Amino acid sequence: MNAQNLNAPSAYFMADIEQPAESHTLSVLVDNEPGVLARVIGLFSGRGYNIDSLTVSETEHEKHLSRITIVTTGTPMVIEQIHHQLDRLVPVHKVTNLTVDARRRNFEKPLERELALIKVAGVGEKRLEALRLADAFRATVIDATAEHFVFEITGRTNKVEQFIAILKPLGLVEVSRSGVAALQRGPDGF
Amino acid sequence: MKREMTGAEMVLQALKDQGVKHVFGYPGGAVLPIYDEIIQQDEIDHILVRHEQGAGHAAEGYARSTGKPGVVLVTSGPGATNMVTALTDAMLDSIPLVCITGQVPTHLIGSDAFQECDTVGITRPCTKHNWLVKRIEDLPRILHEAFYVATAGRPGPVVVDIPKDIQFATGTYEPPKNIAHKSYRPRVKGDMDAIRHAIELIARAKKPILYTGGGVINSGPAACQLLREFAQITGIPVTSTLMGLGAYPASGENWLGMLGMHGTYEANMAMHDCDVMVNIGARFDDRITGRLDAFSPNSLKVHIDIDPSSINKTVQVDIPIVGDVGHVLEDMVRLWRTGSHGLDAGALKGWWEQIDRWRSRNSLAYRPTDDVIMPQYAIQRLYELTKGRETYVSTEVGQHQMWAAQFYGFEAPNRWLTSGGLGTMGYGLPAAIGAQVAHPDALCIDIAGDASILMNIQEMSTAVQFGLPVKVFILNNQYMGMVRQWQQLLHGNRLSNSYMDSLPDFVKLAEAYGGHGIRVDKPKDLDGAIEEMIASPKPVIFDCRVASLANCFPMIPSGKAHNEMLLPDEANDEAVANAISSEGKALV
Numbered sequence: 125m126n127a128q129n130l131n132a133p134s135a136y137f138m139a140d141i142e143q144p145a146e147s148h149t150l151s152v153l154v155d156n157e158p159g160v161l162a163r164v165i166g167l168f169s170g171r172g173y174n175i176d177s178l179t180v181s182e183t184e185h186e187k188h189l190s191r192i193t194i195v196t197t198g199t200p201m202v203i204e205q206i207h208h209q210l211d212r213l214v215p216v217h218k219v220t221n222l223t224v225d226a227r228r229r230n231f232e233k234p235l236e237r238e239l240a241l242i243k244v245a246g247v248g249e250k251r252l253e254a255l256r257l258a259d260a261f262r263a264t265v266i267d268a269t270a271e272h273f274v275f276e277i278t279g280r281t282n283k284v285e286q287f288i289a290i291l292k293p294l295g296l297v298e299v300s301r302s303g304v305a306a307l308q309r310g311p312d313g314f
Numbered sequence: 315m316k317r318e319m320t321g322a323e324m325v326l327q328a329l330k331d332q333g334v335k336h337v338f339g340y341p342g343g344a345v346l347p348i349y350d351e352i353i354q355q356d357e358i359d360h361i362l363v364r365h366e367q368g369a370g371h372a373a374e375g376y377a378r379s380t381g382k383p384g385v386v387l388v389t390s391g392p393g394a395t396n397m398v399t400a401l402t403d404a405m406l407d408s409i410p411l412v413c414i415t416g417q418v419p420t421h422l423i424g425s426d427a428f429q430e431c432d433t434v435g436i437t438r439p440c441t442k443h444n445w446l447v448k449r450i451e452d453l454p455r456i457l458h459e460a461f462y463v464a465t466a467g468r469p470g471p472v473v474v475d476i477p478k479d480i481q482f483a484t485g486t487y488e489p490p491k492n493i494a495h496k497s498y499r500p501r502v503k504g505d506m507d508a509i510r511h512a513i514e515l516i517a518r519a520k521k522p523i524l525y526t527g528g529g530v531i532n533s534g535p536a537a538c539q540l541l542r543e544f545a546q547i548t549g550i551p552v553t554s555t556l557m558g559l560g561a562y563p564a565s566g567e568n569w570l571g572m573l574g575m576h577g578t579y580e581a582n583m584a585m586h587d588c589d590v591m592v593n594i595g596a597r598f599d600d601r602i603t604g605r606l607d608a609f610s611p612n613s614l615k616v617h618i619d620i621d622p623s624s625i626n627k628t629v630q631v632d633i634p635i636v637g638d639v640g641h642v643l644e645d646m647v648r649l650w651r652t653g654s655h656g657l658d659a660g661a662l663k664g665w666w667e668q669i670d671r672w673r674s675r676n677s678l679a680y681r682p683t684d685d686v687i688m689p690q691y692a693i694q695r696l697y698e699l700t701k702g703r704e705t706y707v708s709t710e711v712g713q714h715q716m717w718a719a720q721f722y723g724f725e726a727p728n729r730w731l732t733s734g735g736l737g738t739m740g741y742g743l744p745a746a747i748g749a750q751v752a753h754p755d756a757l758c759i760d761i762a763g764d765a766s767i768l769m770n771i772q773e774m775s776t777a778v779q780f781g782l783p784v785k786v787f788i789l790n791n792q793y794m795g796m797v798r799q800w801q802q803l804l805h806g807n808r809l810s811n812s813y814m815d816s817l818p819d820f821v822k823l824a825e826a827y828g829g830h831g832i833r834v835d836k837p838k839d840l841d842g843a844i845e846e847m848i849a850s851p852k853p854v855i856f857d858c859r860v861a862s863l864a865n866c867f868p869m870i871p872s873g874k875a876h877n878e879m880l881l882p883d884e885a886n887d888e889a890v891a892n893a894i895s896s897e898g899k900a901l902v
Binding site (some may be wrong): 162163170204208213215217 | 443448496625
């Protein structure tokens with residue numbers, strides 16, 4: 125067995141099991157009813173799971189269904205737990221682990237996009253440099269005065285992160301991010 | 315039948331349509347319209363408790379002893395918050411409860427009104443699901459859905475929070491409909507391939523064990539019968555968790571006794587050394603597994619559970635089977651019989667011989683004396699003098715609970731009512747009351763400790779008012795015995811705040827409530843006093859003065875494995891003081 129666990133200070137050895145933590149994206153279809161988001165968030169905080177990103181909006185108005193997209197980190201055992209714990213909530217219709225599903229279909233990752241609005245204030249060369257970078261990152265200007273720009277950028281999380289990091293010395297004021305929206309590749313839905 | 319009625323009428327009508335006969339509750343401002351309906355009908359009996367927590371545990375006792383959901387009715391604010399312990403208890407032990415709470419009128423919600431609290435917010439983590447009813451149109455559907463959710467799949471508690479204006483509002487009542495729930499549809503039938511694999515695995519086993527839990531009892535009497543049949547046709551030894559006692563009879567040939575922290579040596583050693591473990595409706599609780607990395611290291615594990623989130627939660631299993639225990643056992647028995655499977659008779663014989671060697675250690679031994687009543691002896695006598703009857707036994711939490719589990723033999727399911735997961739002191743008396751309401755002619759005994767009983771002693775008044783002759787059998791050692799035992803094991807015998815000074819005179823207390831009080835402190839008087847308790851038509855408090863420093867053994871000290879049990883004959887002061895390593899001390 126896990127010999128290195130023998131001196132661990134707890135009987136709860138889950139965290140010690142030698143499985144590295146992985147990032148997974150879960151897609152959860154729920155009834156859009158009061159308290160449903162609180163149930164999901166409460167489940168994560170109550171059981172000590174991580175939420176790296178959470179996005180929610182009603183996606184099927186006639187059926188009052190919302191899609192919650194959660195990016196979480198944990199060992200495969202914990203991720204499996206999260207999946208089943210979500211699945212047994214009464215208003216949850218379906219849970220799909222998009223990361224596992226993508227691997228099963230031989231894709232590296234599911235489709236994941238994030239939108240960010242980024243405000244940059246500055247004049248002179250910094251202002252021009254910000255505009256040049258925005259062009260390179262295919263970000264668009266959605267608001268501007270002589271002293272500022274607000275950029276809109278869409279892309280994978282690491283692209284958004286990178287763009288924000290580059291803008292930091294160029295007068296970054298504030299950022300608003302949507303969190304990750306995700307779907308599986310291919311023709312079928314879930 | 316569709317009919318116009320008020321929200322309060324709908325509540326009563328829905329309860330009737332759901333087959334409810336008894337409601338446990340306590341009135342208050344925000345539920346007065348419902349109470350006004352209660353008094354104008356006589357199909358449903360209301361049992362008035364003395365504290366809302368008592369209503370919750372009484373409903374749990376009712377549910378556990380009948381297999382039907384327990385129903386609670388309480389008011390807003392403190393009425394609801396007093397229910398939180400009982401709801402959490404029911405959540406952890408998978409007991410179906412439907413709790414209806416009053417709420418301040420809709421337009422006052424959020425204004426910090428008198429007796430307002432965020433009931434659905436507070437009870438969200440301790441219920442399977444809860445609803446705040448905001449429109450009268452939704453009320454009938456939600457009431458029926460509440461019963462479905464409480465009882466379907468893995469059972470549990472639900473809360474329906476009804477604002478007072480909704481109770482007064484008029485709408486159209488609809489009776490329950492038999493349509494599939496839109497999102498919550500637990501799987502009851504097990505996957506046949508997995509079941510087939512499990513049967514093949516079991517048939518090849520040399521040292522198999524059935525590890526059964528409360529899921530067998532929740533599945534129903536048929537599941538218990540199938541478990542007995544499966545054990546009989548395979549010859550596999552059976553052990554059970556605290557929650558599963560009675561599913562397999564204590565007098566059964568294959569019975570090893572309870573397993574876990576205070577389980578028998580033979581049960582725990584068999585779990586440790588087995589080569590195939592079949593977990594039937596149990597959840598690898600930490601009181602059962604001991605240290606996880608040394609838990610049954612050489613076995614292949616089958617796990618049958620209706621709740622997929624119980625599988626691979628703490629222990630990785632080889633063959634998971636998601637489904638209702640009764641359905642899966644039915645398939646297993648059928649496959650075993652039709653496949654004419656049989657275990658290797660020689661290996662099984664050797665396994666039983668090994669188990670008999672462990673059993674000969676007599677891990678439940680204690681030294682009886684003529685001067686003082688040993689607590690184990692008291693339970694043994696209670697068992698011998700009550701076993702021929704229809705008896706329901708509840709407990710509080712602590713040493714007495716473990717001794718009851720070890721020494722009271724349960725032959726049938728639903729006869730053992732105890733707070734396993736949450737470990738709620740104060741559970742036993744109201745639970746016995748709930749069982750007595752459901753089984754008026756049965757003998758309902760709360761095996762209690764002197765500390766626990768004081769946590770819901772006020773329910774004696776309920777028992778007297780409703781003519782419920784429950785028997786409170788207190789093992790009085792004047793300590794919080796289990797706390798004291800742990801202080802001895804972990805904290806150099808410094809008994810911080812575990813001595814119960816100034817206990818009430820329990821005999822006088824019983825009389826003050828209008829019950830009957832008995833006190834015994836000599837072993838020779840015990841049998842006669844127990845007979846007197848059984849014969850009394852009143853609620854009884856039995857103050858059984860027992861050895862004050864007895865400890866509960868055997869024990870798997872925290873942080874140790876199943877094969878590192880502390881046995882009673884080895885438990886001298888030195889062994890007790892050194893039983894738990896510094897790492898184990900951090901554990902509960």
